[in-house]
Amino acid sequence: MTEFRILRYDPDKDTEPHFQTYTFDSPKGMTVLEGLIYIFENIDSTLAFRSMCRAAVCGSCAMHINDIYNLACRTQIDKLGGKVTLKPLAHLPIIKDLVVDLEPFFEQYKKVLPYLIPKGNPPEKEYLQSEKERKKLDPWVDCILCAACYGSCPVEATDPEYLGPAALMKALRFIDDTRDGKSKERLAFVATDFGVFRCHTIFNCQKVCPKELDPTKAIAKLKMKALFG
Amino acid sequence: MLFHDVLIIGGGLAGLRAAIAAAEKKVDVAIVSKLYPPRSHSGQAQGGINAALANNPKAHDDTPEKHGFDTVKGSDYLADQETSIYLTEQAPEAVFEIEHWGCPFSRTEEGKIAQRPFGGAGYPRTCYGTDKTGHYILQTLFEQTIKHNIKVYNEWEVIGLAKDVDTCCGVIALNMHSGELEAMGANAVVFATGGSGRMYGNTTNAIPSTAFGVAMPYWAGIPLKDVEFIQFHPTSLYPSNILMTEGCRGEGGILVNKEGDRFMKKYVPKAMELGPRDIVARSVQTEILEGRGFDDAYVYLDLRHLGKAKIMERLPGIREITMDFNGIDPIEEPIPIQPGTHYYMGGIDVNIDGASPLKGFYAAGECACVSVHGANRLGGNSLLETVVFGKRAGASAGEYAKDKPKQPKTNALERALKREEENFNQMLKSNGNENPYTINAELRKLMPEKAGLFRDEKLMTEGLEQIRVLKERYKKIRPVVSGSSFNFDKIWVLEIKGNLDVAEALMAGGLARKESRGSHFRTDFPKRDDVNFLKHTLATYTPEGPKLSYSEVQITKYQPVERKY
Numbered sequence: 002m003t004e005f006r007i008l009r010y011d012p013d014k015d016t017e018p019h020f021q022t023y024t025f026d027s028p029k030g031m032t033v034l035e036g037l038i039y040i041f042e043n044i045d046s047t048l049a050f051r052s053m054c055r056a057a058v059c060g061s062c063a064m065h066i067n068d069i070y071n072l073a074c075r076t077q078i079d080k081l082g083g084k085v086t087l088k089p090l091a092h093l094p095i096i097k098d099l100v101v102d103l104e105p106f107f108e109q110y111k112k113v114l115p116y117l118i119p120k121g122n123p124p125e126k127e128y129l130q131s132e133k134e135r136k137k138l139d140p141w142v143d144c145i146l147c148a149a150c151y152g153s154c155p156v157e158a159t160d161p162e163y164l165g166p167a168a169l170m171k172a173l174r175f176i177d178d179t180r181d182g183k184s185k186e187r188l189a190f191v192a193t194d195f196g197v198f199r200c201h202t203i204f205n206c207q208k209v210c211p212k213e214l215d216p217t218k219a220i221a222k223l224k225m226k227a228l229f230g
Numbered sequence: 231m232l233f234h235d236v237l238i239i240g241g242g243l244a245g246l247r248a249a250i251a252a253a254e255k256k257v258d259v260a261i262v263s264k265l266y267p268p269r270s271h272s273g274q275a276q277g278g279i280n281a282a283l284a285n286n287p288k289a290h291d292d293t294p295e296k297h298g299f300d301t302v303k304g305s306d307y308l309a310d311q312e313t314s315i316y317l318t319e320q321a322p323e324a325v326f327e328i329e330h331w332g333c334p335f336s337r338t339e340e341g342k343i344a345q346r347p348f349g350g351a352g353y354p355r356t357c358y359g360t361d362k363t364g365h366y367i368l369q370t371l372f373e374q375t376i377k378h379n380i381k382v383y384n385e386w387e388v389i390g391l392a393k394d395v396d397t398c399c400g401v402i403a404l405n406m407h408s409g410e411l412e413a414m415g416a417n418a419v420v421f422a423t424g425g426s427g428r429m430y431g432n433t434t435n436a437i438p439s440t441a442f443g444v445a446m447p448y449w450a451g452i453p454l455k456d457v458e459f460i461q462f463h464p465t466s467l468y469p470s471n472i473l474m475t476e477g478c479r480g481e482g483g484i485l486v487n488k489e490g491d492r493f494m495k496k497y498v499p500k501a502m503e504l505g506p507r508d509i510v511a512r513s514v515q516t517e518i519l520e521g522r523g524f525d526d527a528y529v530y531l532d533l534r535h536l537g538k539a540k541i542m543e544r545l546p547g548i549r550e551i552t553m554d555f556n557g558i559d560p561i562e563e564p565i566p567i568q569p570g571t572h573y574y575m576g577g578i579d580v581n582i583d584g585a586s587p588l589k590g591f592y593a594a595g596e597c598a599c600v601s602v603h604g605a606n607r608l609g610g611n612s613l614l615e616t617v618v619f620g621k622r623a624g625a626s627a628g629e630y631a632k633d634k635p636k637q638p639k640t641n642a643l644e645r646a647l648k649r650e651e652e653n654f655n656q657m658l659k660s661n662g663n664e665n666p667y668t669i670n671a672e673l674r675k676l677m678p679e680k681a682g683l684f685r686d687e688k689l690m691t692e693g694l695e696q697i698r699v700l701k702e703r704y705k706k707i708r709p710v711v712s713g714s715s716f717n718f719d720k721i722w723v724l725e726i727k728g729n730l731d732v733a734e735a736l737m738a739g740g741l742a743r744k745e746s747r748g749s750h751f752r753t754d755f756p757k758r759d760d761v762n763f764l765k766h767t768l769a770t771y772t773p774e775g776p777k778l779s780y781s782e783v784q785i786t787k788y789q790p791v792e793r794k795y
Binding site for chain 1: 265266268269270271273274283322325326329330331332334335336337338339340341342343362365366370373374376377407436437438469470472473547550551554555665667668671710711713714715716717718719
């Protein structure tokens, strides 16, 4: 038997979020997401949570599970000792239950102009980019925009204008891309009080990233670039 | 009332590409997506996108023409040949375009886009970004829609079409945030709602990939084409059925049964693991059915001999998945795999411009059937289809909408809105007590059994009967829960209806097609029958069930011959 303690909030009825507990039989190998789906299909169809790929690649199901942020679809219930506490991502307004408003997260992301701005006209075929140059993008390019880093960053709690780990890492993704022509401008934009200099190197983002990316490192690199060129 | 010239329904690769193309026609375009676009299932594609770039040293002589032939042959000659040829001719330009937009493809030693071998291909022409190609292309196209400032209605789920006499004039959508039903007028609507794999229990597809997307046009009178053709990907991870890309085999991975035998040599001795998907999937399933699988459920995909360096460089995403979901490191252990439904060749009947028989209604990507893939799709051609036909359908829709009046057809839209409101009210007041999710689970259990890899008259007749019983039971489901914001019950109960009706069409189409072709294999009719069945199936909705008819296959360049690999 497993106990799921879920933070619930219904905007039609509630003034405050509150915990609701469900107990059910979870077979071996069941993931937290599968548990949520089981509860939804068999016990309580009012439960709201985002789900999509169930394969840990889309970022929909990032949430706080017991003591850390993770993707619900790849978290095994067996590893959680029979009691699972679920809360939505922090620092984003709760719309309903585990569904938060992602607009603030995506607004910050859009501010860094997260698209290639090439230098001139493209070549007839592909831009040539060496394997070494492409490797430089490896640490930044696998971000699935799940917002676990945003939810775990204490700076976001007090300074919502802080661009945040994902947006800053995305800026570096384009700065490091040899095909982009706006490195100087991108760097100038993030080397600010609401950008890299708001980061206190707390490392939570690195700890929770389900793709094992390192936004702390990305931000540190941007700081170095900004200060020393 | 909301109005845009062109509404794109779906924010995956095809939808995003269509939106960009429509925007280029200088019309007012908006995307309506039930998910934030970067969450779309396109992002789960792994292995790559095909184009005859001839970048791989082993592909010096590759040409779009050869790619076109491979595609037609792979389709078991059911593809409309001019559309397949168009797809492959457009491929190099389409791939260079997304690279110009910043897609982080992996590179060759010369700095060009890297290409790997894939099933059914004469040359290595699958352009890849490690094994996360779908993710990279999806991020790139999403970024472009931000650059072009294209409006997206995030988490608005379209639940029905609006028609004014003989023209589509918009959609009705449920705003998941507010819980309000919204009428959205348009001059042209482009559906890019993706796959329907969740009719089946064993599917690589994501949770939202139900048949609801293709069901809506079906209910509105647009035929679904080639409904019985659903692809089983040979290698989905056991037991979750999460996709293990064909790229694993492209990089040298092998398939091994319980006896340690590399069994593909019995079925496709020349191409071995890189035969086309329908043949490899049936080979794997045969091994399992004849007792040479593990636990009567899976065989092994072995990557160990590739070595740590190659796996980390070319297949890091696969390794993340097997470690997360099975606790297996493919560097050390073989991967348990079984076939799983993966791609729906069937879909909304459209022509090469993405135009359906209903004026103003277009479709592109997996939800559409042009047909490019015929009875079986080659790996790497789906990512290609999204950008090539997404572009063409978006441009066609934009061109069509350009000179039309910029006002919604209010009467027709209000009628459609009322229709959907009444439907929801009925669902809220329903006085049955069946659990809709139990009905869905039973459908998902019967589909692989009755319309699986090996079909016959008896199985499919039983399947059709069972689906009809489920449809009757669906009429007596318990009331949908109330609640405005993010009421998933409302949505998922509707989607289940889509699953039931499209599954019925699939089963009926399969029963009527008394031959084997591509992914539709019948043990009672194991041969291909070009005399009687070299034609597309069309399924038209009636309240009594699907009405079947047929349409011509366009055969121009390649006369159908026996398919050998």
